[in-house]
Amino acid sequence: MKVLVAVKRVIDYNVKVRVKGDNTGVELANVKMSMNPFDEIAIEEAVRLQEAGIVDEVIAVSMGEAKCTETIRTALAMGAERGIHVKTDAELQPLAVAKLLKALVEKENPELVILGKQAIDDDCSQTGQMLSALLGWSQGTFASRVEIADGKANVTREVDGGLETIALTLPAVVTTDLRLNEPRYASLPNIMKAKKKQIDEYSPEDLGVDAAPRLITLRVDEPPPRKGGGKVADVAELVEKLQNEAGVI
Amino acid sequence: MSVLIIAEHDNNVLKSATLNAVTAAIALGAGDVDMLVAGAGSQPVADQAALIPGIAKIRHADDAAYEHALAEPMAALIVGLADAYSHIVLAHTAYGKNIAPRVAALLDIVQVSDIMEIKSPDTFVRPIYAGNALATVQATGDKTVVTVRGTAFEAAATDGGSAAIESVEAASDPGLSSFVGQDLTKSERPELTAARIVISGGRGMQSGDNFSLIDSVADKLGAAVGASRAAVDAGFKPNDFQVGQTGKVVAPELYLAIGISGAIQHLAGMKDSKVIAAINKDEEAPIFQIADYGLVADLFDAVPALDAELEKQGVKPR
Numbered sequence: 001m002k003v004l005v006a007v008k009r010v011i012d013y014n015v016k017v018r019v020k021g022d023n024t025g026v027e028l029a030n031v032k033m034s035m036n037p038f039d040e041i042a043i044e045e046a047v048r049l050q051e052a053g054i055v056d057e058v059i060a061v062s063m064g065e066a067k068c069t070e071t072i073r074t075a076l077a078m079g080a081e082r083g084i085h086v087k088t089d090a091e092l093q094p095l096a097v098a099k100l101l102k103a104l105v106e107k108e109n110p111e112l113v114i115l116g117k118q119a120i121d122d123d124c125s126q127t128g129q130m131l132s133a134l135l136g137w138s139q140g141t142f143a144s145r146v147e148i149a150d151g152k153a154n155v156t157r158e159v160d161g162g163l164e165t166i167a168l169t170l171p172a173v174v175t176t177d178l179r180l181n182e183p184r185y186a187s188l189p190n191i192m193k194a195k196k197k198q199i200d201e202y203s204p205e206d207l208g209v210d211a212a213p214r215l216i217t218l219r220v221d222e223p224p225p226r227k228g229g230g231k232v233a234d235v236a237e238l239v240e241k242l243q244n245e246a247g248v249i
Numbered sequence: 250m251s252v253l254i255i256a257e258h259d260n261n262v263l264k265s266a267t268l269n270a271v272t273a274a275i276a277l278g279a280g281d282v283d284m285l286v287a288g289a290g291s292q293p294v295a296d297q298a299a300l301i302p303g304i305a306k307i308r309h310a311d312d313a314a315y316e317h318a319l320a321e322p323m324a325a326l327i328v329g330l331a332d333a334y335s336h337i338v339l340a341h342t343a344y345g346k347n348i349a350p351r352v353a354a355l356l357d358i359v360q361v362s363d364i365m366e367i368k369s370p371d372t373f374v375r376p377i378y379a380g381n382a383l384a385t386v387q388a389t390g391d392k393t394v395v396t397v398r399g400t401a402f403e404a405a406a407t408d409g410g411s412a413a414i415e416s417v418e419a420a421s422d423p424g425l426s427s428f429v430g431q432d433l434t435k436s437e438r439p440e441l442t443a444a445r446i447v448i449s450g451g452r453g454m455q456s457g458d459n460f461s462l463i464d465s466v467a468d469k470l471g472a473a474v475g476a477s478r479a480a481v482d483a484g485f486k487p488n489d490f491q492v493g494q495t496g497k498v499v500a501p502e503l504y505l506a507i508g509i510s511g512a513i514q515h516l517a518g519m520k521d522s523k524v525i526a527a528i529n530k531d532e533e534a535p536i537f538q539i540a541d542y543g544l545v546a547d548l549f550d551a552v553p554a555l556d557a558e559l560e561k562q563g564v565k566p567r
Binding site for chain 1: 317319320321324342343344346347348349350351352353354355357358359360361362363372376377378379380381382383384385386387388389390423424425426427428429430431432433434440442446470478481482487488489494495497502503513514520523524525526528537538539540541542543544545546551554555558559562564567
């Protein structure tokens with residue numbers, strides 16, 4: 001069984017994001033970029049399925065500017081076999097990414113596609129579900145456990161208030177939540193090996209997809225600052241302030 | 250045109266997140282607001298929904314296929330009803346996030362996730378980068394799927410309305426997935442996202458057992474209990490307790506952070522709380538920069554003392 005994993009290049013989660021002075025977006029110049037953390041979990045899960053003998057090949061896909069190949073190389077160093085880069089400098093929104101992934105699924109015929117549950121830049125949480133819908137497949141979102149056997153995937157999902165387990169008929173799309181696994185660090189020998197692995201390149205036009213944005217960003221602002229920094233001396237003062245000044249207890 | 254809001258429920262009780270989404274749906278100003286209640290044995294939910302003021306009509310689909318709100322049959326049903334609506338609205342919860350994009354993709358329309366503010370029927374403010382930036386976005390096309398950040402809109406009232414309930418035929422079930430089971434956390438406490446007071450513990454709690462200190466305070470205040478990602482990663486609490494960018498977003502009247510340093514990803518989940526209080530022994534902890542009331546103290550002294558002080562003052566849950 002073949003698995004396709006989508007990986008997105010985003011601002012590193014440790015970086016404090018700054019809004020551009022002209023309010024057109026956030027500052028991306030000279031900012032550390034990394035693989036979306038949920039996508040690292042997706043790659044890790046696919047590689048573990050391969051190590052368990054359930055999966056034969058893991059393909060890592062990324063979309064966007066030339067430097068996305070760095071993100072793909074990271075996935076290859078973690079254990080994916082080969083990469084696909086859909087190269088474009090245009091903005092890609094979730095529905096467009098889902099359509100491009102669908103075109104790749106039709107070329108590669110994987111039985112499972114794993115994606116992060118959301119990207120930490122646009123925080124949309126849409127792409128996996130959209131891909132599943134476009135393919136007419138089943139979906140298991142926010143997965144904290146995945147078990148594959150007999151043409152089915154049993155997926156335990158993080159839902160509000162606890163966990164839910166559903167059985168998906170394969171082929172299926174799974175999106176990862178935090179507790180699914182702890183991604184490995186790529187070892188130096190594997191990083192070196194990854195440099196030799198194959199990355200195929202396509203454009204959205206090659207895949208016959210109209211990837212034009214449907215959502216226009218009019219402006220981006222800093223959130224209103226919060227005035228904090230007040231201190232209390234002890235517990236008695238805290239309770240007194242919460243009762244009489246804030247009036248919340 | 251008009252608006253269709255999708256009810257989130259457990260076949261018995263309408264979830265409070267839907268009430269916040271109702272307020273947003275009405276604020277769209279895009280005509281009548283209908284509510285879809287899809288479930289199995291879900292008449293009680295339809296009856297509750299009919300009492301919400303501002304809802305024109307309840308569209309009730311009661312069929313075994315909708316018992317567990319699996320995404321594939323739910324999306325098929327919604328798509329079949331979509332013709333009459335310009336906006337399809339869901340709460341931005343695990344439930345809404347699971348279904349909404351599937352609907353948008355099947356209709357080939359844009360989804361705007363997690364809206365915090367409505368500028369016009371097609372223009373919204375939504376958080377990006379975990380709320381570290383706010384984007385004002387305009388949807389193109391004549392139909393839009395919207396998911397609503399519950400904490401950004403007041404909950405609609407639950408009585409005073411009298412919407413008609415109309416039965417809707419079940420759509421054909423794609424039969425791609427099936428429900429196996431669930432393991433819901435049992436709690437007497439209010440739900441995190443709906444609670445008036447939230448008390449969260451962080452890595453400073455040192456163990457899951459030590460959360461009993463917080464539980465005791467929470468009982469006196471009628472508060473929900475949460476945890477930082479660090480506390481969840483350390484296994485002190487299950488993931489559904491997590492407040493933050495990757496967990497739940499809360500905005501209670503009082504947020505009490507205990508042993509939480511205040512990582513960016515945690516602040517993203519609670520910084521819109523009305524009042525923030527923090528107890529931490531590290532004076533430099535970033536949480537103090539946003540806290541209205543910071544107490545620099547060892548939580549293992551301060552939390553029992555707080556518990557005793559609340560007892561002494563006779564503070565009761567409101």
